[in-house]
Every structure is written in structure tokens, then in C-alpha cells.
């Protein structure tokens with residue numbers, strides 16, 4: 001037993017870890033699972049993951065690898081076949097012509113890939129320009145590294161777009177990195193080609209690193225997607241971050257990758273060597289099958305997702321108090337519910353929690369991404385069958401209507 005005068009050694013948390021915040025996406029899905037276990041009929045528009053199973057040929061390859069004993073440590077940056085396949089895949093998918101396997105690094109997902117990029121290049125005091133709203137871990141990792149997130153508001157009236165003009169205004173002598181994510185979580189927006197090019201040219205001129213999270217690159221419903229790998233002139237200051245999580249429905253497998261110049265890849269690889277040693281060996285074999293195997297299944301996935309998007313959009317526009325922009329990428333829709341919140345006199349977060357507990361509907365409150373700029377918005381994932389979307393929105397309408405009447 002510790003005496004009163006003794007200090008609890010567990011209370012002296014390091015400064016970087018004190019900066020680290022949790023993930024609301026997982027908090028909400030844990031709350032939802034708890035309610036479902038207690039018998040509540042939960043419909044989740046919450047965590048962002050595809051609802052189709054990992055394609056069979058990918059699963060088979062992992063099983064084969066396990067059965068054949070491919071279960072040992074492998075090289076920290078990744079197995080050569082997968083690095084080769086990533087280099088081939090990104091060169092074919094983007095306009096890049098020259099990505100080499102040594103310019104790739106296999107990681108346990110995109111999230112840790114972004115963490116490596118930030119932890120490697122951001123020192124205390126450095127500024128990182130981050131769209132707002134955005135995937136929460138960008139800001140959290142920046143604070144962990146001692147950097148300062150400089151948030152660029154994405155405004156609904158501008159289509160939640162990030163323009164070169166607002167980027168330019170945010171640049172100071174301390175700006176070290178800008179993070180882009182197009183298609184974008186949580187708004188479902190995508191940078192126009194001219195904005196994309198303008199941001200890239202400005203970053204190049206100012207010597208600012210561009211860390212680009214392209215995890216939704218396959219989920220686009222209009223033309224015009226651009227990658228930071230598209231122009232060879234950009235290559236010296238870009239870090240391309242991607243993952244198999246969403247495209248191949250492999251969120252739980254934990255498999256992603258980085259593409260950057262070789263010197264940077266060697267640095268990132270040290271994190272792997274000193275922490276997990278390598279990304280799970282047999283999962284990497286499955287990754288080779290995913291990238292090199294048939295890609296035609298994705299056409300049907302995209303057609304389905306587009307139908308769900310259209311349905312979700314048209315149903316949401318019919319709900320009084322909601323205004324919404326039609327997403328062009330990813331599988332999220334980000335309606336403005338400010339009028340509803342006024343009617344029920346609640347904050348966005350309190351509303352999302354009430355919806356979960358009373359209605360059994362999981363949505364994420366805008367401020368989970370990760371600031372008050374998201375207040376007044378909800379993020380719905382439409383990666384669920386249309387029949388469930390219909391049932392969920394029906395319940396949403398009935399309950400929210402009742403709450404508004406009670407409050408009035």
C-alpha cells in the first residue's frame with residue numbers, strides 16, 4: 001500500500017501522452033455495442049467501414065499463408081512482394097510513372113502511417129495546417145509531436161472545400177506541413193483539380209510538406225480525383241498515405257502503406273522496427289492478393305454505394321430542419337441540423353447521445369472531427385443496406401419530431 005506522502009508513479013504521465021486524445025468514433029461504437037448487447041435494436045450510421053465482406057480470394061491467401069507457415073517476423077518496411085505490388089498499384093492508379101518499391105512502406109493501416117509522417121517531421125512549435133472538420137487523428141498526432149494544429153475552416157457555403165487562397169492565408173514562417181484528405185471524411189467532399197493543383201504548387205513554392213490521406217481514392221462518384229503522386233514535380237515534398245481498409249473491406253486486418261522519397265521511408269521504418277517489428281506477415285500476403293487480384297468486384301460496390309448515397313441524400317433533404325450537400329466521394333454525408341438543434345435546445349453531442357440511447361441510431365456529432373467547427377452537423381455513414389438506411393431515417397424523423405414538440 002502506498003502511504004499518503006508517496007507519489008503515485010502512474011500519475012506522472014509524459015507530456016506528449018498527456019496531449020493524446022481519444023477517438024469518438026470508437027467511443028460511439030462501443031456505446032452502441034453495449035446497447036445492442038442489452039437488447040436494443042441499434043442501427044449504426046456511425047463508424048466508417050464498408051459492410052461487404054473481405055473478398056474471398058484475399059481471405060484465401062491469408063489462410064494459405066498461415067497454413068504454409070508464413071507466420072514469422074518479416075522485414076520492418078514490408079515483404080518485397082507487397083512493396084513491389086504497392087509501387088505497381090500506385091503507379092497504375094495515379095499518374096505516377098516511377099514509384100519504386102524502396103519508396104514504399106507497409107504499415108498497420110493509414111492512421112499509423114499518418115502518425116509516422118507527423119512524428120518524423122514535426123518538432124515542437126512547428127505548425128501543421130489541417131482542414132477543419134477532418135479526421136481527428138491528424139490534430140491529435142500533431143499535438144502529440146508538440147506541433148501546433150492550424151485549422152482551416154471548410155465552409156458549407158463553399159462546398160466544404162479547401163482553397164489555395166485560404167491555405168495561403170494560414171501559412172507562416174513556422175508552417176512545416178499541410179494535411180489534405182480528398183475525398184474527405186467527414187464531409188464527403190473532394191478537392192477540385194484546380195484547388196488541388198493550386199495547393200500543391202503553393203506548398204512546393206514555400207517548401208511545405210504535403211501529407212495526403214488518400215484512403216477514399218476508390219470511392220468517387222464524379223470525375224476529377226487527384227493524387228499527390230500525379231505530378232512527378234511534386235514528389236520531393238509529398239507523403240502519400242493509403243490503406244486497404246476501405247477499398248477491400250479490410251478495416252480489421254490493419255494494412256496500409258506510405259509512399260515517399262526513400263530517405264523518408266527509411267526514417268518511418270525505424271518506428272516499425274522499434275515498435276511492432278513488422279506488419280503482420282500473413283496479412284501482407286493477403287495484401288499482395290488484394291492489390292494484384294481481380295478489381296472488378298469494386299465496380300458493383302461503387303454502384304451500390306452510389307445508390308445508397310442518392311437515397312440517403314434524397315431522404316435527408318425531406319426532413320424539416322435539415323440542409324445537406326450531396327457528397328461526391330467516400331461514404332459519408334454531413335447534414336446541417338442547426339435548425340433541429342435550436343428546436344430541441346441541445347448541443348450536437350448531446351443530441352447524438354440522446355439519439356443513440358433513446359432511438360438506437362448511431363451517428364457521429366460534427367465536433368468529433370475534432371473541433372467545434374463541426375457543431376451543428378452530424379456525420380452519417382451510408383455503408384449499410386438501403387433497407388436499414390430507410391428504417392433508421394424513419395425512426396430519426398419520428399423521434400426528433402417528438403422531441404421538438406415536447407420542447408416547444
Ligand SMILES: Cc1ncc(COP(=O)(O)O)c(C=O)c1O
Pocket residue numbers: 048108109110111112135181185213215242243244245251255256
Ligand atoms: C480519412 C481517414 N484516414 C484514415 C483512416 C484510418 O484508416 P486505417 O484503417 O487504414 O488506419 C480513416 C478511417 O476511418 C479515415 O476516415
